[in-house]
Amino acid sequence: MTVRFFDKSKFFRILFAIMVAAVWMPSVFAQKKRAAKKLSAVKETVVDYERQRRFNEFFLESVVQKQKGNYSASFDLLRHALEINPEAPEALSAMGLMLEAAGSEDSLNDGEKYIKKAVELEPDNYYFQQQLAEYYDSHGMNDDAVKRYEIMSRRFPEHDELLYNLAEIYRSQKNWDALVSTLSRLEVQEGKSDEITLRKINAYSSAGKSDSSLVLVNSLIASDPSNNTYRVIRGGVYGDMKDYVKEMAEYKAVLAEDPENEMANLAIMNRQLAQNDVRAYLQTANSIALNEKMSVKTRTGALNSMIMSGVRGTVDSTAALSTCRKIFAKADSDPMLIDIYQGYLTILKASEDSLAPVWRRLLAARPEYSQVRLKLLQYCVKKGLQSDIAKLCEDGVQYEPENIIYYFYGGLAQFTQGQVKRSAETLKKCTELIDSNTNTDLASDVYAMLGDVYHELHEDSLCFQAYDSSLVYKEDNINALNNYAYFLSLKRRDLDKAAAMSLKTVKAQPKNATYIDTYAWVLFELGRYAEAETFINEALKNLDTEKGNASIYEHAGDIYYMRKKSAEALKMWRKAKGLGGDSKTLDRKIKTGKYIAN
Helix, strand or coil, rough: CCCCCCCHHHHHHHHHHHHHHHHHHHHHHHHHHHHHHHHHHHHHHHHHHHHHHHHHHHHHHHHHHHHCHHHHHHHHHHHHHHHCCCCCHHHHHHHHHHHHHHHHHHHHHHHHHHHHHHHHCCCHHHHHHHHHHHHHHEEEHHHHHHHHHHHHHHEEECCHHHHHHHHHHHHHHHHHHHHHHHHHHHHHCCCCHHHHHHHHHHHHHHHHHHHHHHHHHHHHHHHHHCCCHHHHHHHHHHHHHCCCCCCCHHHHHHHHHCCCHHHHHHHHHHHHHHCCCCCHHHHHHHHHHHCCCCCHHHHHCCCCCHHHHHHHCCCHHHHHHHHHHHHCCCCCCCCHHHHHHHHHHCCCCCHHHHHHHHHHHHHCCCCCCHHHHHHHHHHHHCCCHHHHHHHHHHHHHHHCCHHHHHHHHHHHHHHHCCHHHHHHHHHEEEEEEEECCCCCHHHHHHHHHHHHHHHCCHHHHHHHHHHHHHHEEEEEEEEHHHHHHHHHHCCCHHHHHHHHHHHHHHHHCCCCCHHHHHHHHHHHHHHHHHHHHHHHHHHHHHCCCCCHHHHHHHHHHHHHHHHHHHHHHHHHHHHHHHHHCCCCCCHHHHHCCCCCCC
């Protein structure tokens, strides 16, 4: 048996290996841990990149859809973008704007929350801050708007417009002290200017601090003694101080140097009115309104002042009317002044006959004035001025190609003037403009008129199609029902349908001779002669005039003949001939004494 002794050298080798391992293993574990961390970081980076890519995709597409006007799609895409990154300030800002635009109270409140969050996330972003301030400003939240603009004006001092916005809010709030303080800050940023000084003068005057206003305006005059504008302003300050003698003296001093000074003239006019010096006021106002050397703005101001004073009963209303007529009498008077005349005549409830020449004058000077064109068109339609209607509609189409009215009345005028083919073309264009927003009565009338035109062109199929379309829009369009029924009877087609339509017109207007005649004639074509006689007699009884109704008398003759009343039939045919009847068979009926079908 061999005895194995303990091998010290091996023991030490193993011990050394363990010791080395003890030292090395933590290092290996640490490296593995660091590698795991790196791998995790890489994975997170990949995830963040993918998340950002998806956010960008939704957000940018939302912007594109909004620019295209697809607001619903834009909103949904933006909502998805915020689900991916709920703290993206650009998306929060965009969502705030969209909710604000929606207009409901809930959406407005939510819109504010989104915009505020965008500001909190990026307080140094001027655009987000401005968006929040404008939100407050536009919704009358003046206190919040002031706070926001104050914060912004200090954070973004390079933006002078913020102080101007603040000044405007303070002015609207009549917070004159704050307004003056803000204007003073503007002077520090921009330097002193006449504009800012004038604003301060107005603020002081509004606050009842006329002494301060006077100091400032005197400083302006001292810096530029030849500037009459400043002197007129000083006159106004004297007026605020109720020193009317000094006020008028200042204005008159200016006019002594510059008789056409518009500010001074208007200031004198206003003071005369305020002091109820009616005679002097009317003289000054009339002089300004008729002064062709003055600007149209000043002249219209004086004329409007006269008109409103007349309406209120402060002065005689005929004074302004006299001035307006003098202006209208001049061929080269500015259209703005003529427009005021038109407005005043309307206030006075003048007749359309009085207004029509003014409308024509205005339209000649301003052919794009659609409101006046439509008024004049309505007038011409009432008067039956077909050539004027045609011209107005022809011009109207040039300026308002989408206005269906011009095609309808234009086509009607062309038809009346015998331009039947042109009328058909115009009315066809008219039908192309009919959509879901078109008044159904108008749409029905357009197709009814087109049916009449196609009948004249012997386009029977198109004629009946047009009437069918007319009745789709308005099933009780009396004119369409009558003409449709009558033209069917002339073709001896669908007579039962024609009778049903014609009967509706008679029930709707039982005293209308034309509609009763149509029904009588349809009954005649159906061979229902006894009923036809009853209704033709009713038609003759309800005739307002014989002129223009030759066809009714001829129909009566035809019906009487079929009722074996030859003498009465001949009498009616001769009556029709005497009234200008020109049917192809009328002469032969009279000659033979017998009914002859067309």
